[in-house]
Amino acid sequence: MASPSSMTTTSSTTSKLVFSGCSTSSSSSSSPRLLPLTTATTSSKCRAFHFHRRFNPLRHVHLRPCKNPTTVFAQTISPPSFIAAAMATEPSAKVIDGKRVAKEIREEVAAGVSKMKEALGVVPGLAVILVGDRKDSATYVRNKKKACEDAGIKSFEACLPKDATEEEVLKHISSFNNDPAVHGILVQLPLPSHINEQNVLNAVCIEKDVDGFHPLNIGRLAMRDREPLFVPCTPKGCIELLHRYGVVIKGKRAVVIGRSNIVGMPAALLLQREDATVSVVHSRTKNPEEFTREADIIISAVGQANMVKGSWIKPGAVIIDVGINPVEDSESPRGYRLVGDVCYDEARQIASAITPVPGGVGPMTIAMLLSNTLTSAKRIHNFN
Numbered sequence: 030m031a032s033p034s035s036m037t038t039t040s041s042t043t044s045k046l047v048f049s050g051c052s053t054s055s056s057s058s059s060s061p062r063l064l065p066l067t068t069a070t071t072s073s074k075c076r077a078f079h080f081h082r083r084f085n086p087l088r089h090v091h092l093r094p095c096k097n098p099t100t101v102f103a104q105t106i107s108p109p110s111f112i113a114a115a116m117a118t119e120p121s122a123k124v125i126d127g128k129r130v131a132k133e134i135r136e137e138v139a140a141g142v143s144k145m146k147e148a149l150g151v152v153p154g155l156a157v158i159l160v161g162d163r164k165d166s167a168t169y170v171r172n173k174k175k176a177c178e179d180a181g182i183k184s185f186e187a188c189l190p191k192d193a194t195e196e197e198v199l200k201h202i203s204s205f206n207n208d209p210a211v212h213g214i215l216v217q218l219p220l221p222s223h224i225n226e227q228n229v230l231n232a233v234c235i236e237k238d239v240d241g242f243h244p245l246n247i248g249r250l251a252m253r254d255r256e257p258l259f260v261p262c263t264p265k266g267c268i269e270l271l272h273r274y275g276v277v278i279k280g281k282r283a284v285v286i287g288r289s290n291i292v293g294m295p296a297a298l299l300l301q302r303e304d305a306t307v308s309v310v311h312s313r314t315k316n317p318e319e320f321t322r323e324a325d326i327i328i329s330a331v332g333q334a335n336m337v338k339g340s341w342i343k344p345g346a347v348i349i350d351v352g353i354n355p356v357e358d359s360e361s362p363r364g365y366r367l368v369g370d371v372c373y374d375e376a377r378q379i380a381s382a383i384t385p386v387p388g389g390v391g392p393m394t395i396a397m398l399l400s401n402t403l404t405s406a407k408r409i410h411n412f413n
C-alpha cells in the first residue's frame with residue numbers, strides 16, 4: 030500500500046500502470062482500464078518533525094510541529110500484490126484534505142489576531158480591489174471577506190466598474206498604501222484588458238503586498254540568500270500542505286505544470302528553495318508525460334480539466350492539483366461542478382497522496398492570505 034510520505038519509486042524496473050481514458054467524475058464508479066507492464070520497488074525514509082519559524086514568510090507564522098508526521102519504513106511492494114491492488118481499482122492514495130488544514134490555519138490566525146488586538150488594540154486589515162463583474166472573481170472576493178470576518182480581520186473593499194480607468198485603480202491603491210488600518214492589499218486578477226497589470230501590481234507597496242505579486246517580492250523569492258516579505262498564497266498553500274502531510278521535498282524530483290506568475294513560476298521557485306530538483310512543463314513542452322513520469326511530486330496549475338492522466342504519474346508520487354475547471358453537470362444545482370487538472374479517479378490509484386478539487390488547494394489559498402495579512406500587521410507594528 031502506498032504511503033503518502035516520502036515514498037519514491039527507485040527501481041529501474043519501475044512498474045507502469047498505463048491507464049487509458051479518464052473519468053471526468055471525481056465520484057464516478059467507472060473504472061479506468063489498467064494495463065500492468067512491469068514491477069515497482071518503493072522506498073521510504075523516516076521523517077522528523079518539521080518546525081515552522083516565526084516571521085519567515087516561506088513558512089507558516091506559528092512555531093509548531095507539523096501535523097501528521099509520518100514514520101515510513103523501507104518497503105518493497107512485490108509485483109503481484111501491487112498489481113493486484115491496482116487491478117482491484119481500490120483507491121490507495123491518501124487524500125490531502127486542504128479544507129481541514131485551511132480551517133486549522135484560519136483558527137491559528139484568529140488566535141493571533143485576538144492576541145494582537147488584546148496587546149496593542151490593533152486589528153489587522155485587508156483591502157481587496159475588484160474591477161469588473163466577473164462572477165468567479167466576485168465569488169472569491171466574497172469568500173475572502175467572509176474568511177476575514179471569521180478570523181477577526183477587518184475587510185476593506187473597492188469595487189470598481191469594468192470600465193474603470195487604470196488611474197482610478199492606482200488612486201485606490203495609493204489610498205490603501207497610505208491607510209494605517211490596512212496591512213494587506215490584494216488586487217483581484219485578472220484585470221480588464223485595458224488596464225496594465227504590471228503598473229497596478231508595481232503600485233502596491235511591498236510591505237502590504239500580501240499576494241506576493243510585486244516584482245521585488247518575486248525577485249527576492251528567486252534569489253539565493255534573499256527573503257521576500259510575502260510569498261504568493263497559492264504556491265505557499267501547496268508547500269504548506271506538503272509540510273503538514275510530512276512529504277519530504279528535499280532531494281526529490283518535482284515537476285510543476287504551468288509557469289504563470291501567480292502559481293506555476295513561484296511554486297517552482299519554492300520547491301527549489303526546499304531543495305527539490307524542479308522541472309517546469311508548459312504549453313510548448315513536447316511530451317510532458319515524459320517529465321511527469323519521473324516526478325516524486327507534481328504540482329499542476331494549468332486550467333485544463335483532467336489533462337494529467339494516470340499514465341503520466343509515477344507510482345507513489347504526491348500530486349498537488351491547483352487547477353480549478355468548471356465542467357458541465359446537469360445534476361449539480363449550479364449546472365456545473367469543479368474538477369482539477371488531474372484525472373482524480375485514475376490518480377488516486379497510482380499516487381500515494383493527492384489533493385481533491387474542490388477542497389484541496391483552493392481553501393489553502395484563502396488561509397494563506399489571512400496568514401500573510403496577520404504577518405504583515407505584526408511586522409508593521411513590530412509585534413511578535
Ligand SMILES: NC(=O)C1=CN([C@@H]2O[C@H](COP(=O)(O)OP(=O)(O)OC[C@H]3O[C@@H](n4cnc5c(N)ncnc54)[C@H](OP(=O)(O)O)[C@@H]3O)[C@@H](O)[C@H]2O)C=CC1
Nearest residue numbers: 263287288289292311312330331332351352353390391394
Ligand atoms: N486553487 C487555487 O487557489 C487557485 C487555482 N487556480 C487555477 O489554477 C489554474 C492555473 O491558473 P493560472 O496559473 O492563473 O493560469 P494561467 O492561464 O495564467 O497559466 C496556465 C499555465 O499552464 C500552461 N499550459 C496551458 N496549457 C498547457 C498544456 N496543454 N500543457 C502544459 N502546460 C499548459 C501555460 O503555458 P504557457 O506559459 O506556455 O502559456 C501557463 O504557463 C487555473 O485552473 C486556475 O483557475 C489559480 C489560482 C489559485
Ligand SMILES: Nc1nc(=O)c2c([nH]1)NC[C@@H]1CN(c3ccc(C(=O)N[C@@H](CCC(=O)O)C(=O)O)cc3)C=[N+]21
Nearest residue numbers: 169215216217218219240262387388389390391392394
Ligand atoms: N490577486 C489575486 N490573488 C489570488 O489568489 C487569486 C486571484 N487574484 N484571482 C483568481 C485566483 C483564483 N483563486 C482562488 C482562491 C480560492 C479558491 C477556492 O477556495 N476554491 C474552492 C472552491 C470554491 C467554489 O466552490 O467555487 C475549492 O477549491 O475548494 C479558488 C481559487 C485565487 N486567485
